[in-house]
Amino acid sequence: MKYVTSFTLVILALFTSGCQSERDEHYYLSGESSSWNSTIQVTFSHSGNQEKYLIGGNLSFKKDYTPPTVKYYLTYPNGEGSGTARGKEFKIPRGGGTREALNTSIASFSKDITLEIEWEDEEGNRIKEEVPLHQK
DSSP states (O other): OHHHHHHHHHHHHHHHHTTOOTTOEEEEEEEEOSSEEEEEEEEEEOOSSSOEEEEEEEEEEOSSSOOSOEEEEEEETTEEEEEEEOSSEEEEEEEEEEOTTOOSOHHHHHHTOEEEEEEEOTTSOEEEEEEOEEEO
16 A cells, blocks of 8 residues: 555646656747738756757637648758648657767747648648748
């Protein structure tokens, strides 16, 4: 019974802390184009033996219609990510990698992030737009 109580307390502590290191750095970017609103979160993780970066966020379509398919492209100093979604509002899943080769601050890293979006308008034309990002 003693071990069950200890295990429960450890799980509860991890759950309430969000399993994130206190040393994690977060940087928020937001952007708006004529058709889209975006919020991007960049995290530099300092937990464990490897330092990592994670990038994810949200996209919201501002027009009255709903595009059938949306493709988004994120580029950043150490790589790129892309995905396809449907609807007017959706999340960009978090992705990233190790920061071993990066010797930069989270602000410098975030300045080089770009976001491009492609979708089809009501007439079936493909539209491509870049969302300018800035510190939130």
